[in-house]
Amino acid sequence: MKRILTLGALCLGVLSLPAWSQKTASQGIDEYRAMLQDGNPADLFEAKGEDLWKQRRGPKNATLEQCDLGKGPGVVKGVFVELPRYFADTRRVQDLESRLLTCMVTLQGFNGEEIAKTPFGRGEQNTLTALATWIAAESKNMRFNLPQGHQEERTFYELGKRMFFMRGGTHDFSCASCHGEEGKRIRLQDLPILTKNPGDGVGFAAWPAYRVSNGQMWGMQQRLNDCYRQQRFPYPGFGSDATVALSVYLGVNAKGAASVAPAIKR
Amino acid sequence: MQNRRETLRQSAVVAGLLASTGLFPQWAHAAFNKAAFETKTVLDAVKAYGPGSITESKDVTITGPDIAENGAVVPIGASTTLPGVKQLLLLVEKNPSTLVAMFNVTDSIDATIATRAKMGQSSDVFAVAIMADGRALFAKKEIKVTLGGCGG
Amino acid sequence: MTTPVLFSGRARAVGLALAVSGLSACTSGPTVAELDALTDAVVKASFRTEAQAKVERVTQTDETNRLCSQADASGKPLDEATAKAIEAANLKSIRWPSDGRFLGDWKQGEQIAQSGRGLTWTDGANTPNGGNCYNCHQMDPKEISYGTIGPSLLQYGKIRGVTDPNSEVSKPIVEYTWGKIWNSKAYNACSNMPRAGHMGILTEAQVRHIVALLLDPQSPVNK
């Protein structure tokens, strides 16, 4: 794990700021976040993703330009705000990242199982993150509208709801422990309510995002993975049905929210 | 706005051409002053570029947030309206080494630059303008560093 | 299967494909019971053990978590009798201090309250666990970086009239405080709060320090 040592030490004892009133501190943090909006390093990953989409790669030396992300082969604009969805060819509900992986397997000949097992931030996982960043960016400011026409999409919504409320781990946490009520926060971090549309560019509508704390670009799969880590849950498989179902639940709830992805986050 | 795809394509071509013809810019303009980046105080860092003392000045401005949610990325900037500025320095007093960045300013740019620094802890942050006449003028601002949620 | 199994575990792929394709033929959609069973299958297939985060943490959750999760997902709170039964079972499981001492050192309690470490798959197995208290509660007024998922605990002991935690009159509050930290579900069946003692998050000594942070008149919480 990457962490600047001096900052790592802070993590144990978050600095107390005695001279600061509550209001001033949160205003100060809003000001800080606003300052970071101009010049989001996600741009670097976006450019890389676009390049990777058009590059001949893999054992089949092919591009991804014929990849079908839900709106037909090669259509990129607008797909992000309608994923996850059901795909007839794989007969599965897939999110952006698991669908991209399918295309890397079918079009380019990559070994999907191997890539799914690769830790985030390494090898072809970096490819998936960059691709997801670019594809998300192509739907910037569009509004979420996940399809629920297919029975399996509705089943996955119900499954995702159960995942969202599932308490477990050593701390009995569920997603709802932190994201089930309006206006709550952990430390100074505001928590979006995810049982309904939390607003434009919040929650599901903000990932992939660049995280300033570790200088990493994260897709939704990694975001959910880290939620589960902090929940003290065991490790969710990349593109597993649990994570895709949860995404369907979050995405359907976010209907109408404008996407700001790729965002910049703390 | 400029089409990004075109920009990138151009960039790559230019980089390739220059690499093959050896036309990379002359690094002599900015030979890295390693000693300056090893100093532990604001004054010592400034001394590494010549001036022997520093004076606070209203004509120099340091920009940055009052509070940084994460010390890994803290937006800071330096500027001055004074004519005759030669160099702008950005420093974080309590970092292991104080100097963050030094900019050689020419008449072709505004004496206003902004970047992002790492901060290990809450600290005074300095902008120093080294003038053509050898004076070093500074402005400072305290930036508090905290972290938001911390699940471990 | 005609479609390639791309990256899923074999058990998951087979189990789910059968379950879902069976369901998709049915126009009215799966029943609640079918969905519950499917959820169990998906959980089993999706999660794996990583370092100290064992898969049993989700495949073998206890009755308390199971019933509360179901209630949350359905949007219907538990009925009174079930809630009382859960509380009674959790109350029975509380381990009271072995030496009769409820209060430790509030200064150590503050450190434990600050720490959010421990028990994730990236924490070393020997990392001392933190209490995560400030993530959800306000405590020492000097710490402004506190969460609001739980109630503010500012002046916790003072507003409950605890001037001498060792006195007989303070006993019910002291015991409740210990019990709440040890097993929050003993007092509120589906509380959001972890069961710090019961689930082995904090040791007896650590719980003692947290109790002191909340009840010691010298603690900044009560200043």
Place this chain on the structure above:
Amino acid sequence: MADPMRIRAQASGDKATVRVLMSHEMESGQRRDANGKLVPAWHIAEVTAEHNGKVVMTAEWGPAVAKNPYLQFSVKGAKAGDKIAISWKDNRGDTRRDEATVS
């Protein structure tokens, strides 16, 4: 080779604002790896900005510039169609040069 920079240069009045994002680890030299060994500093050390081929600014950076660095400055007299080039060199000797057109 390092990944390309993202350079945006926008003319406004008699100058152009240049915003640059660079792809670089900017390893602080303070961090320890899993074995407790200090990870050596690895950072962009020298930066040069050119306007139509003429050097308008140079800079020296230490490892305390944040990862994936951001730089903003304004070039006097730059107008739409002009070229802005940014080059960097890190303390391992890696270099990168990218160019953008002022819009």
